[in-house]
Amino acid sequence: MQHRYMAIWFRHLVTDWLTLRQPELKDQPFVLVVPEHNRMIVRAANPEAEAQGVRTGMPAADAKAITTNLQVIDFPLGQESKLLRHLGLWCIRYTPVVAIDLPDGLTLDISGCAHLWGGEKGYLKTVVLKLRGMGYDARAAIADTVGAAWAIARYGKIRPIIESGGQAEAIAGLSPAALRLEPEILDKLYKLGFRYVKNFMIMPRTVLRRRFGEGFLLRLAQALGTTDEYLTPIIPPVPYVERLPCLEPVRTDKAIEIGIEKLLQGLCSRLQAEGKGVRKAVLKCFRIDGKMVQAEITTTRGSHSVSHLFKLFGLQISKIEPALGIELFLLEAQKVEDIDPLQEKLWVDDPGLQDTALAELLDRIAGKIGPERIMRYLPAEHYWPERSIRPALSLKDISLAGWRADKPRPIRLLSKPEAIEVMALLPDYPPKIFIYKGKRHVVDKADGPERIEREWWLDKGEHRDYYMVEDEHGGRYWLFRSGHYDGGGAQWYLHGFFA
Amino acid sequence: METAHDRKALINSLQKNILQWEGYRPPPAGTQGLVGLGAVETAFPNGVFPLGAVHELVCSTTEQATASSGLISGLLSVFMQNGGACLWISLTGNIFPPALSGFGIEPSRLIFIRVTKDQEALWVMEEALKCAGLAAVVAEARELDFKQSRRLQLVVEQSHVTGFVLRNAVKKVGSTACAARWQVKPLPSEPVDGLPGLGFPRWEVELLRVRNGHPGTWIIEWAEGKFKQVEKEQTAKPFKRKAG
Incomplete structure (x- = not known):
């Protein structure tokens, strides 16, 4: 979609506001000053003071010298952003997307809004007249890009509305200051004789980048519309509400x-x-x-x-x-x-995990008992039993490692191995009798050992020698001895149950 | 004699009708022996393992619960053949997925739900059974009363999903609306080809109650990826009909 932006420039934002607050200041030259390097510097001057030659940036003493009865008032710091926010919120009636452009402007995304006021001309006229009626000296311009609208609002002399695609032509005749550049770069441009944008607009980018840097090229591109510029609206839009x-x-x-x-x-x-x-x-x-x-x-x-x-x-x-x-x-x-639109299928083969109904079911379960209770596991490349599985991140998550089925694993695994008392006949033999939870099990058959070494790069400790044993009643268990058998000191654990 | 013969035929057809009214449709061709339980399946009405029903497995010890999980896993491998997913709801959450691949299941297609209460387990199970895309739903719960089981049964009649309720540490076994009540106990395995060590997992599978079927006891092994029935001297209990 073709975007259209309107930039509003408040030429005397803070002085206008002060005049509204204190009507006695009307028709009287006054300046707002800030202390800087032990001097008072003029930060803003009202039209009457400007008419007598006062410029922003000059020391207050100089300003006093060239004007008669000049009032010097302290600049209310931080007032611009408050004022602009206030004005921006007022502008919401013209478009939902209004951004503050410090220190003295607003940027409006007016795409699709202007026709409600009878076209862009009527729109611009309405906004500017309303703002002027409120007592603010406003100038505005409309263009395809934020940069071009900004430039025309401040430096444009002919028309405030730039037709779609005409921004290059419109800014060509303006001074480089219209591109929102830093003062140092502007100085450099003036020294090199670039008085107008058209002087360097068509120069190769590599040349410009070497002399003026990436930020300069970005500003130029934003004004010309070759790069997108994003606004930060005062009221962040909640798109679906x-x-x-x-x-x-x-x-x-x-x-x-x-x-x-x-x-x-x-x-x-x-x-x-x-x-x-x-x-x-x-x-x-x-x-x-x-x-x-x-x-x-x-x-x-x-x-x-x-x-x-x-x-x-x-x-x-x-x-x-x-x-x-x-x-x-x-x-x-x-x-x-x-979301991908779903094709209704005449013949439904079993969709398994990608079933919409399953996703909806899991949503309901998560809503009722919490999403952390739903788990799906994928194989992980570890031998250590506790680490041989990892939780899946989503229903689409798949593992490249396959499930190992070469070694017997118990269908129920205790999250923490439980200590048991055993009697083993010989050092490397499976236990003959073990006592688990106070119950004596006489081992009838046994398989093993399967030694699983601890992954020393992950944690420290003893290896485990696993045995799969069956007692006289047919209960099948997974036992292990932690560490080497050394004089009966090794501890035995029960870790799981086989079906 | 003719009247007696007629009466027998009449009773037979009436029995079939009753089965149909109760939701047992005559088995489609090729479903007999589908789950591979062999003689156990003959205990069910029409000789077919009831799919789209709720089965109840009672167990009193962890060993029995583990053996029951083994039987369920074996059955799930059949249900999940076509790529379906399955939900396993449990209080303990100690099922170890890598072991399930030994039962012919792809463990990543199982979704585990950890619950804290029986009520939650049954709520999740009821919701899950409504989801026709699932291959099966397994829930581990302690208590299940008639009303709760009836709710589950009504849901599966709509969705035709098979449900298993694994009742661990049962205090009192009341009547439920489940299609069958099982008890699986581990049995000592037989050495394979005289080799030392453990043989194939072997269970004593007992059908305590079967709706419109015949209870009995069988010995089943899980061997080489399928169920295998082990013949013993006394397999089935004396023929006894028990109405559900």
Whole structure:
């Protein structure tokens, strides 16, 4: 989409504001000063003072010398950003995307807004006249790029509206200062005789980069539109949000359910049209006692299914405390992702883990008991039993390592091996009798040992000699001796049960 | 004699009708012997292992619970052949996935859910059984009463997913609406070809209750990737019909 930007420049932002606050200053030259290197430097001058030759950046003493009855006032530090924020919020009525451009401007993304005021001409006129009516000396310009609009608003002399694609021509005749460059680079440009942008606009980039650096090229490219420039809006847009005000405050579960369903229908039809799905959504309920309660859902895969999302919220309804009543519902989809449109299949082969219904089921389980309780394991390349599996990151996660089936492994593994008392006949023999949880097991058959060395680069300790044993009743166990057999000092453990 | 013959035929057809009304459809061709349990399957109505039903396995010790897990794993390997996924809900969460590959299951297609209460386990199981895409659902829980089992049964009648409830440390075994109640006990294995060490895992599989079937006891081994029945002198209990 072709973007259009409007830059507004407040020529006398702070002095205009002060004049509005103190009407007696009107028609009287005054300057705002800041201390700098033990001198008072003029930071802003009102039009009357400027008419007498006062410029910003000159010492206050000089300014006093060239003007009669000049008032010198301390500059209210930090006031510009407050003022610009205030003005920016006022401008929201013209476009939702307004960015502050310190120290003295605003940038508006007006794409798709101007026709409501009868075209860009009418739009610009309305905005500027309104601002001037408020007492601020504003200039504005509209162009395809932020940089060009900025330049024309401040340095343009002919037309404030640059047609689409005309920005190169428009800024060619302006001074390099229109490109938002640093003072040092501007000095260098003037020294080299570059009085206008057109002098260097068509020069090879490599030459310019060597002399003026990457930042200079970026500013030029931003003004010409060859690089994108992003605005930071005052009000960050929540792209997917639905509102539902209630005529009467609602209190019952049923009413909340109806509210959620209505909101979801609106949200999901929009998401579906754009091919997106919700990963995280928050329902905010504003109560009449001024408090806000919220419920949050997350999904493992983007979803725009009303019934599924409604089920997820359904698990949370009991947590929403309506108190005296809820008067406004706000549903925000805080995290959305593109989802692949699903092709309805005539013959469905078993989709296994990629099943949508399975993803929805896991969302419901995660909503009820928490996502950390759901686990899926993949093989890890370790022999040490506790490390031979790793949790999968998502349903799509696969492991390149295969499952090893060459060595017997117990179907139930204790998370922590439990110490047992044993009687072994010979040093390297499996135990003859072992006592686990106070119960005596006489070992009938045994397989082993399988020695598993500890991974010394991960932790320290003894190796394990595993035996698979079967007692006289048919119970099959996985026992190990920690370390070498040395005079009966080695400790035995039970680590798992075989089927 | 003709009237007696007619009556027998009538009773047979009525019994078949009753089975149909209870949700047992006549088995499609080729489903007999599907799960490979051999003679155990003949205990079920129509001689077919009931899929799309809830099975209950009671066990009193960890050894029995482990043996039951072995039997379930063997059955899952059949259900998961077509690439389906399976949910395993448990309180302890001590199933060791690498061992399952020995039962012909790809362990990464199993999703483990760790719960803290029986109520949670049964809630998750009920939700999971609604999901027709799953191959099977296994839940480890302590208690299961008639009402809860009835809920599970109603869900699987819609979705045709097979469920297993592994009841460990059962205090009281009441009546439930499950299709079958099993008890699996480990038995000492027989050495293979006279070699020392352990043989194939061997279990005493007992069907305590079967809806519209015949309870009995069998000895089953898991050998070389499939179930193998071991003949003993006294296998089946005396023929006894028990209505579910």
